[in-house]
């Protein structure tokens with residue numbers, strides 16, 4: 353196992369999702385004990401536990417779990433920590449799904465089919481009393497550390513970015529960034545909203561974060577550059593899909609050329625093949641075709657022949 357990257361109270365836990373350095377959870381040590389931001393998928397609960405143990409803690413020590421949103425690579429193991437007694441913090445629009453995850457799992461199964469269990473594992477309900485919905489701007493004080501919820505829709509309508517000191521836990525709305533590569537927006541259905549996303553980037557920038565704690569992946573020490581690249585690539589990627597849709601391309605037909613486009617875009621930054629694969633693991637390109645197509649059809653009904 354590689355050594356965990358740490359900054360002040362925050363330690364990156366690598367959950368080893370198909371490769372090193374693709375999906376993280378973060379352990380935050382406070383004077384009231386350790387908290388987690390993100391949990392990874394339930395299929396990797398064992399890896400999460402091993403990583404927490406390696407930092408000197410048991411799962412039962414974790415009383416507070418913050419999730420940026422309820423997608424399975426972020427909140428999949430939240431219910432397991434709740435079984436050990438933890439409280440789970442979430443956006444008000446995500447709370448019901450943690451209490452009753454049936455619909456969430458059903459829609460994921462439609463996408464992943466037989467790969468569902470292997471990739472994501474199970475999700476069981478969390479009792480209402482252990483789910484805490486956080487309003488925009490609301491803070492949770494744990495001893496010497498304060499976690500502030502900033503509502504940041506765009507990737508998902510129920511997305512929260514957490515501010516801790518000089519840093520931001522940006523979930524998926526802050527983009528995917530492997531190593532020092534470019535920042536790429538993950539654009540899965542059903543909630544993609546580019547206007548909301550642009551506003552959310554402004555909200556994150558307004559905090560002037562020195563550090564970005566990226567779920568995909570790790571601690572970034574250059575807040576402003578990180579968002580420049582994200583804004584740039586949002587426009588490029590969304591524009592590519594819209595252009596094809598105008599000519600009548602279907603989602604299915606767009607997937608292979610989109611994968612080639614994303615490959616070339618990443619290669620254009622000088623990334624080696626291995627890093628390009630890691631981006632694909634953290635954010636499968638085909639999902640973005642479906643997420644963007646849904647967004648454009650809703651935004652410009654009648655603009656596209658197919």
Ligand SMILES: [Zn+2]
Nearest residue numbers: 423425426524
């Ligand atoms: Zn994600």
